[in-house]
Amino acid sequence: MCTSIIFSPRDHYFGRNLDLEVTFGQQVVITPRDYVFKFRDMPKIDHHYAMVGIALNADSYPLYFDAANEKGLGMVGLNYPDNAIYYDVKEGKDNIASFEFIPWILGQAATVAEAKKLLSTINITKKNFSDKMQASPLHWIIADKTGVSIVVETDADGMHVYDNPVGCLTNNPQFPKQLFNLNNYADVSAAMPKNNFSDQVKMDGYSRGLGSRNLPGGMDSESRFVRVAFNKFNAPTSDSEEENVDTYFHILHSVEQQKGLDQVGPDAFEYTIYSDGINLDKGIFYYTTYTNKQINVVDMNKEDLDSSDLITYDMLTKGKFNHQN
Numbered sequence: 001m002c003t004s005i006i007f008s009p010r011d012h013y014f015g016r017n018l019d020l021e022v023t024f025g026q027q028v029v030i031t032p033r034d035y036v037f038k039f040r041d042m043p044k045i046d047h048h049y050a051m052v053g054i055a056l057n058a059d060s061y062p063l064y065f066d067a068a069n070e071k072g073l074g075m076v077g078l079n080y081p082d083n084a085i086y087y088d089v090k091e092g093k094d095n096i097a098s099f100e101f102i103p104w105i106l107g108q109a110a111t112v113a114e115a116k117k118l119l120s121t122i123n124i125t126k127k128n129f130s131d132k133m134q135a136s137p138l139h140w141i142i143a144d145k146t147g148v149s150i151v152v153e154t155d156a157d158g159m160h161v162y163d164n165p166v167g168c169l170t171n172n173p174q175f176p177k178q179l180f181n182l183n184n185y186a187d188v189s190a191a192m193p194k195n196n197f198s199d200q201v202k203m204d205g206y207s208r209g210l211g212s213r214n215l216p217g218g219m220d221s222e223s224r225f226v227r228v229a230f231n232k233f234n235a236p237t238s239d240s241e242e243e244n245v246d247t248y249f250h251i252l253h254s255v256e257q258q259k260g261l262d263q264v265g266p267d268a269f270e271y272t273i274y275s276d277g278i279n280l281d282k283g284i285f286y287y288t289t290y291t292n293k294q295i296n297v298v299d300m301n302k303e304d305l306d307s308s309d310l311i312t313y314d315m316l317t318k319g320k321f322n323h324q325n
């Protein structure tokens with residue numbers, strides 16, 4: 001499972017937790033403006049917006065899991081099993097394979113409004129990257145530096161583009177159902193609850209935090225959706241980049257999956273492999289990993305963005321203990 005948020009305390013921070021039981025050897029990958037993007041059914045694009053994110057560098061092709069471009073438009077793909085349907089190539093459409101979707105949008109659109117224009121002519125095709133790398137069933141959240149976001153789902157009845165009023169996404173079920181489910185948590189609060197039960201029963205609030213007692217605590221995608229939305233809406237904001245980035249990671253880590261809690265096979269447990277966030281206003285990429293909670297930073301502006309080869313950084317997965325005596 002995975003969780004994605006856009007958090008807008010002052011600048012706008014966008015990214016995700018990647019939860020899985022296996023790791024692919026993904027890296028921080030910057031695609032500069034003159035890298036040539038080839039598409040299966042569309043003409044190549046040899047000049048585009050530069051982007052940074054987490055990708056698998058597959059023979060110098062960036063298979064992005066999530067990324068943002070230099071204009072402050074970001075996009076995250078999350079697992080959407082049993083619902084995602086990709087289609088056959090359609091005449092008269094922009095036919096884009098699911099693994100080409102992030103480069104196609106981020107290469108050309110600067111805002112969510114521009115992304116929507118591209119989406120109106122897109123057909124997501126079922127082509128695989130390779131026999132070994134089959135298309136995975138995803139849905140996507142797209143956000144920009146105004147704080148606006150949308151969700152794209154390709155279901156059996158076609159492609160849906162939803163405005164996203166909560167600025168987060170997890171996995172199943174379909175996005176409208178996730179939003180509807182929030183109704184069940186309308187009375188969850190950071191404040192101490194009022195006794196609406198009965199004035200004949202004395203309740204003296206035996207513990208702090210009782211207002212959030214009914215937040216769902218599970219690893220499942222509905223629970224994470226409710227929890228991360230609540231935590232984000234109640235998060236403090238600051239004028240300091242460091243404080244805001246720190247708060248951003250607190251929000252994502254509040255739905256992270258500890259090893260051992262989410263069994264997906266006889267000896268396999270899904271866990272939060274990495275959490276990342278891009279400052280969409282500044283093009284600065286931050287991440288933590290399961291074993292390294294120190295916030296690591298890659299600033300895309302420090303690279304030569306007018307070049308043509310992928311720029312990659314291995315993720316720093318080794319944490320440090322600060323011994324004080």
Ligand SMILES: C[C@H](CCC(=O)NCC(=O)O)[C@H]1CC[C@H]2[C@@H]3[C@H](O)C[C@@H]4C[C@H](O)CC[C@]4(C)[C@H]3CC[C@]12C
Nearest residue numbers: 001002019063064065077078079099133134135136
């Ligand atoms: C499985 C994860 C999503 C995390 C998640 O929700 N997983 C757990 C679950 O719910 O089961 C998705 C997110 C991005 C996906 C990758 C990207 O789309 C890039 C690439 C695309 C290829 O078509 C397939 C491999 C490959 C490399 C994808 C493998 C599956 C990934 C890594």
